[in-house]
Amino acid sequence: MAPGDILVDVRGVAKHYGEGETRVDALRSVDLRVHVGEVIALLGPSGSGKTTLLNVIGCILAPTAGRVELDGDAVFDGKWLRSDLRRLRLDKIGFIFQAHNLLPFLTAEENVSVVLDLAGWPAERGRERARDLLDYLEVGHRAKVKPALLSGGEAQRVAIARALANRPRIILADEPTAALDSGRAQLVMDLLRKLASDQKACIIAVTHDEKIFDRFDRLIHLRDGRLVDS
Amino acid sequence: MNLAIKDIRHGLFRFVLTCLGLGLLMTVVLAMIGIYNGLVADALAVVKAPAADVWVVEAGTQGPFAEASSIPATTRDAVARMPGVAEAGAITYQTIEASHAGGTLRLYVIGFEPGRPGGPQRITEGRGLGRSHFELLADRKTGLVPGETIRLGRDRFTVVGLVEDAMNSGGDPAVYVTLADALTLQTAMDPAAARVQAARGDGGLRPPTVAAVVARLQPGADVALLTATVRQWKHLSALSQSEQEQLLLASVVDRARRQIGLFLGILLSVSAVVIALIIYTMTMEKLKQIATLKLIGAPDRTIVGLIVQQALILGISGLAIGLALILLVKDSFPRRVVLEPFNALVLTGIILMVCLVASGLGVRAALKVDPATALGG
Ligand SMILES: Nc1ncnc2c1ncn2[C@@H]1O[C@H](COP(=O)(O)OP(=O)(O)O)[C@@H](O)[C@H]1O
Ligand SMILES: [Mg+2]
Numbered sequence: 343m344a345p346g347d348i349l350v351d352v353r354g355v356a357k358h359y360g361e362g363e364t365r366v367d368a369l370r371s372v373d374l375r376v377h378v379g380e381v382i383a384l385l386g387p388s389g390s391g392k393t394t395l396l397n398v399i400g401c402i403l404a405p406t407a408g409r410v411e412l413d414g415d416a417v418f419d420g421k422w423l424r425s426d427l428r429r430l431r432l433d434k435i436g437f438i439f440q441a442h443n444l445l446p447f448l449t450a451e452e453n454v455s456v457v458l459d460l461a462g463w464p465a466e467r468g469r470e471r472a473r474d475l476l477d478y479l480e481v482g483h484r485a486k487v488k489p490a491l492l493s494g495g496e497a498q499r500v501a502i503a504r505a506l507a508n509r510p511r512i513i514l515a516d517e518p519t520a521a522l523d524s525g526r527a528q529l530v531m532d533l534l535r536k537l538a539s540d541q542k543a544c545i546i547a548v549t550h551d552e553k554i555f556d557r558f559d560r561l562i563h564l565r566d567g568r569l570v571d572s
Numbered sequence: 573m574n575l576a577i578k579d580i581r582h583g584l585f586r587f588v589l590t591c592l593g594l595g596l597l598m599t600v601v602l603a604m605i606g607i608y609n610g611l612v613a614d615a616l617a618v619v620k621a622p623a624a625d626v627w628v629v630e631a632g633t634q635g636p637f638a639e640a641s642s643i644p645a646t647t648r649d650a651v652a653r654m655p656g657v658a659e660a661g662a663i664t665y666q667t668i669e670a671s672h673a674g675g676t677l678r679l680y681v682i683g684f685e686p687g688r689p690g691g692p693q694r695i696t697e698g699r700g701l702g703r704s705h706f707e708l709l710a711d712r713k714t715g716l717v718p719g720e721t722i723r724l725g726r727d728r729f730t731v732v733g734l735v736e737d738a739m740n741s742g743g744d745p746a747v748y749v750t751l752a753d754a755l756t757l758q759t760a761m762d763p764a765a766a767r768v769q770a771a772r773g774d775g776g777l778r779p780p781t782v783a784a785v786v787a788r789l790q791p792g793a794d795v796a797l798l799t800a801t802v803r804q805w806k807h808l809s810a811l812s813q814s815e816q817e818q819l820l821l822a823s824v825v826d827r828a829r830r831q832i833g834l835f836l837g838i839l840l841s842v843s844a845v846v847i848a849l850i851i852y853t854m855t856m857e858k859l860k861q862i863a864t865l866k867l868i869g870a871p872d873r874t875i876v877g878l879i880v881q882q883a884l885i886l887g888i889s890g891l892a893i894g895l896a897l898i899l900l901v902k903d904s905f906p907r908r909v910v911l912e913p914f915n916a917l918v919l920t921g922i923i924l925m926v927c928l929v930a931s932g933l934g935v936r937a938a939l940k941v942d943p944a945t946a947l948g949g
Contacts, residue, residue: 369584391948396947397944397947400949401865402867402942402943402944403944428866428869428870428871429869429871431867431868431869432868432869432870433869437867437868437947439864439947441947443860443864443867443946443947445575445861445864445865446582446756446861447575447579447581447582447583447861448575448578452573452578455573456573456575456736456868457869459573460868460869460870460871460874461869465573488582504868516947552769
């Protein structure tokens with residue numbers, strides 16, 4: 343593939359928490375390249391560094407060493423190279439949260455359109471896009487409902503809609519299907535695959551759900567902060 | 573999309589309750605300001621009532637309010653003849669108790685000469701005193717009504733008119749009677765002293781005395797020159813109107829004023845702490861949501877806006893409720909509660925400042941929160 347096809351390029355990334363006796367090496371020299379359209383599963387036992395790696399790629403955690411390039415822009419090389427990390431996240435990265443973390447004071451639709459509002463979309467167009475996404479994820483009928491009244495599955499789908507709203511090219515998901523039944527989980531994975539190819543995006547998802555392994559292009563295993571070949 | 577308002581509407585009941593609580597606190601603060609102002613205004617009412625320029629009192633005293641003063645009634649003629657004096661009137665003050673409607677009424681009796689300075693500026697109901705004896709003008713707070721009669725000393729007086737806001741610095745409502753009636757009342761109320769004088773052999777022959785002579789000056793006349801001239805008389809002293817007001821504030825109401833002033837200060841500090849606490853707690857409860865906002869890419873501007881707008885909405889609502897409540901209840905206070913637009917404005921300024929400082933604390937915490945806390949469990 344051409345170099346321009348690489349959306350995520352992580353080289354020699356290490357991250358440790360604490361110092362001295364309390365030091366925990368969450369990542370030890372991780373190299374990872376993800377291409378346009380790729381859907382990748384991040385596997386590994388609890389504590390192996392999966393969340394830490396996602397946070398580093400999502401620019402919410404500074405690694406202790408290494409280099410990170412997103413969509414051709416170097417964002418970290420020993421230190422952050424950009425000061426507007428939040429704008430970068432808004433434009434390029436969509437998070438699908440493990441604990442879906444919708445804003446409790448906004449309706450399902452507003453939870454999605456708030457991202458577009460922040461990105462500067464006109465309100466009307468933002469609402470339309472939010473409705474379209476919710477319809478697509480089969481939660482359109484719950485658009486005016488606040489998160490407290492949504493079921494786990496519905497809330498998760500709203501969270502996915504929010505992650506996709508601003509058409510990010512890098513979608514990071516921490517167990518996106520954990521709250522869904524297996525039929526819905528496969529449906530959501532199909533949807534994410536379709537989005538990845540339609541929007542020229544990539545998806546990196548942490549998962550333990552063996553039933554959906556066949557929906558991924560690549561399975562990557564982490565053990566003790568290192569990528570291991572499977 | 574205004575996040576601050578959406579969040580308030582989400583927890584509307586609790587927010588309204590918080591505003592109401594703050595509103596009650598503001599009511600107390602405003603009441604205290606009003607009581608403070610009322611105390612000063614009431615104290616000055618008695619000095620301001622004659623609309624005088626100069627007060628002539630007994631030498632060596634700061635009368636007639638701060639200290640007792642007694643000068644011959646004839647002083648009035650002497651003062652009236654002085655150059656620059658337009659008119660002068662003799663005036664007496666005494667506090668007496670009278671029975672009325674089955675209870676005891678403490679009255680501040682002001683004796684003045686109708687047609688001369690010393691009487692009330694405005695009669696709100698009824699008429700002024702005629703030349704005849706045993707008529708009085710009463711402050712509305714006495715509860716007396718025109719046409720009613722009341723016994724003062726040995727004589728029964730008829731209420732012919734009502735005035736407002738006339739009282740002494742202790743809050744006793746005033747009644748106005750003619751100087752002649754007041755002098756009779758004075759001797760009637762003090763029979764023991766009269767008997768002593770009678771025993772000495774000069775009973776009734778003592779020349780009548782008054783508390784002070786108030787004078788209004790001709791336009792352009794020099795107050796300082798006049799007071800200096802009066803002071804040359806051995807037995808007299810003189811104070812300008814502003815000196816008299818200062819004296820009253822400094823001596824008579826000073827302690828009460830400092831007392832209330834200090835209490836007001838404490839109350840304001842308590843309010844500030846309460847407001848700060850409410851706003852800080854409001855922000856801390858939202859930290860996880862703020863982390864989520866950061867994670868999806870909201871700039872600091874959005875987060876600061878959320879906190880500051882809520883703080884200001886809270887402060888302004890509380891203040892509005894406080895103002896509405898105090899205006900509703902202020903006339904039920906036994907003493908006057910005076911609120912100037914200026915007071916409300918200053919309080920608004922203080923509350924807004926407190927809100928901003930308090931949201932500053934919240935903002936600091938919010939900006940420090942790590943967006944990663946929104947992830948994970
Ligand atoms: N904020 C932190 N402070 C200290 N140690 C941490 C922190 N976050 C994660 N760790 C440690 O880093 C290691 C990797 O954690 P994590 O990336 O959450 O693993 P996973 O998501 O695979 O379960 C674990 O040993 C964990 O205890
Ligand atoms: Mg994890």
